[in-house]
Amino acid sequence: MTDDPEEGMLSWDESVFRNEHVFEIDYLPETFHHRTSQMESLKYALRPAVRGSRPLNVIARGPPGTGKTTAIQKLFTELRAETADVRAVRVNCQVNGTRYSVFSRLFEGIFDYEPPSSGISFKRLFEQVTDRLVDDEEVLVVALDDVNYLFYENEASDTLYSLLRAHEEHAGAKIGVICISSDLDLDVIEELDGRVQSVFRPEEVYFPKYDEGEIVDILQERVDRGFHDGVISPTVLDRVAELTAESNGDLRVGIDLLRRAGLNAEMRAAKEVSVDDVEEAYDKSKFVHLSRALRGLSDSEAALVAVIAEHSGEQAGEVYETFHEQTDLGYTRYSEIINKLDRLGIIDATYTDVDGRGRSRELTLNYDADAVLDRLET
Numbered sequence: 001m002t003d004d005p006e007e008g009m010l011s012w013d014e015s016v017f018r019n020e021h022v023f024e025i026d027y028l029p030e031t032f033h034h035r036t037s038q039m040e041s042l043k044y045a046l047r048p049a050v051r052g053s054r055p056l057n058v059i060a061r062g063p064p065g066t067g068k069t070t071a072i073q074k075l076f077t078e079l080r081a082e083t084a085d086v087r088a089v090r091v092n093c094q095v096n097g098t099r100y101s102v103f104s105r106l107f108e109g110i111f112d113y114e115p116p117s118s119g120i121s122f123k124r125l126f127e128q129v130t131d132r133l134v135d136d137e138e139v140l141v142v143a144l145d146d147v148n149y150l151f152y153e154n155e156a157s158d159t160l161y162s163l164l165r166a167h168e169e170h171a172g173a174k175i176g177v178i179c180i181s182s183d184l185d186l187d188v189i190e191e192l193d194g195r196v197q198s199v200f201r202p203e204e205v206y207f208p209k210y211d212e213g214e215i216v217d218i219l220q221e222r223v224d225r226g227f228h229d230g231v232i233s234p235t236v237l238d239r240v241a242e243l244t245a246e247s248n249g250d251l252r253v254g255i256d257l258l259r260r261a262g263l264n265a266e267m268r269a270a271k272e273v274s275v276d277d278v279e280e281a282y283d284k285s286k287f288v289h290l291s292r293a294l295r296g297l298s299d300s301e302a303a304l305v306a307v308i309a310e311h312s313g314e315q316a317g318e319v320y321e322t323f324h325e326q327t328d329l330g331y332t333r334y335s336e337i338i339n340k341l342d343r344l345g346i347i348d349a350t351y352t353d354v355d356g357r358g359r360s361r362e363l364t365l366n367y368d369a370d371a372v373l374d375r376l377e378t
């Protein structure tokens with residue numbers, strides 16, 4: 001025992017973290033446990049590409065934070081290492097929500113530079129992509145990540161039609177498509193046009209929620225890489241896993257919790273993370289899904305979220321007046337945005353009977369208004 005009050009405290013140049021980078025959003029984990037069968041199914045679908053044939057199409061579905069993107073990234077890295085004759089390109093549809101921008105990203109993935117910003121027609125963009133594939137005898141594997149966003153923008157059928165029928169326009173073009181969706185209410189096949197349904201016969205790969213034991217396993221690995229020994233006790237890790245499981249099993253919550261709890265411990269100059277550090281961190285970490293959904297919104301969509309935050313529980317007609325004053329947008333666009341926000345789970349838009357005026361939609365915010373407004377500002 002010592003009376004030194006500094007005992008057990010972090011000094012200025014010390015950190016609880018061994019490698020904070022492993023908690024960042026774009027960190028690709030080296031080990032990927034509990035996804036063996038999904039990886040096998042995806043490999044089975046992509047195997048023909050390695051032999052120079054068109055791969056099988058795939059729909060990968062599962063709730064947020066269950067490893068879908070990670071699986072594709074790992075697979076694409078392996079594919080690229082295996083052969084130079086396959087181009088594997090992942091397109092983030094939350095950011096590229098139209099057929100044109102999806103093809104711009106494919107162009108970039110194939111040519112390694114962006115298409116001319118002066119704007120070329122879609123037809124020209126499409127031709128350049130397919131010409132190059134045929135000339136170089138390359139197979140293209142496209143992962144449409146967060147494909148649900150293409151559906152919200154009514155761009156899904158056109159995009160898939162162009163990809164899946166590319167060989168009809170340009171003989172010899174070989175393209176396989178992996179659609180990744182975290183919207184479990186979206187029936188991808190059902191919502192496509194008949195002309196697309198007839199050519200899109202995907203293999204289905206499901207990513208279930210991780211259970212608490214699996215979460216502990218996966219996070220233990222992150223803890224070992226990210227923190228110094230003894231910083232996270234088993235009790236603390238169990239609490240992190242419990243809170244992650246409560247947040248729909250979204251692993252992003254657990255990873256964010258570990259990082260924030262580590263920062264909280266450092267704030268106290270403590271060498272160990274306590275359960276209180278975790279509880280405090282959870283006030284912010286529980287909103288990672290919300291933050292991600294808000295980040296992908298356009299200005300007018302974000303404007304409507306802000307209006308609904310101030311008018312939660314009101315009828316769509318009343319909310320429209322405020323929205324229209326602020327943005328000058330018409331009712332059709334307004335309705336489209338409501339549908340998108342509803343499908344993203346940011347709001348609930350439910351039909352109710354209004355006295356004497358028939359049925360109208362009531363708009364309710366699904367999150368705490370201050371939490372939403374804070375995140376819209378940053």
Ligand SMILES: Nc1ncnc2c1ncn2[C@@H]1O[C@H](COP(=O)(O)OP(=O)(O)OP(=O)(O)O)[C@@H](O)[C@H]1O
Binds near residue numbers: 028032067068
């Ligand atoms: N089995 C696993 N092992 C290690 N890390 C994992 C595993 N599964 C997921 N992760 C981590 O969890 C986070 C979320 O994973 P990922 O982005 O792959 O989920 P997703 O299913 O694509 O989510 P969304 O549908 O919201 O896009 C990432 O940081 C990823 O590194």
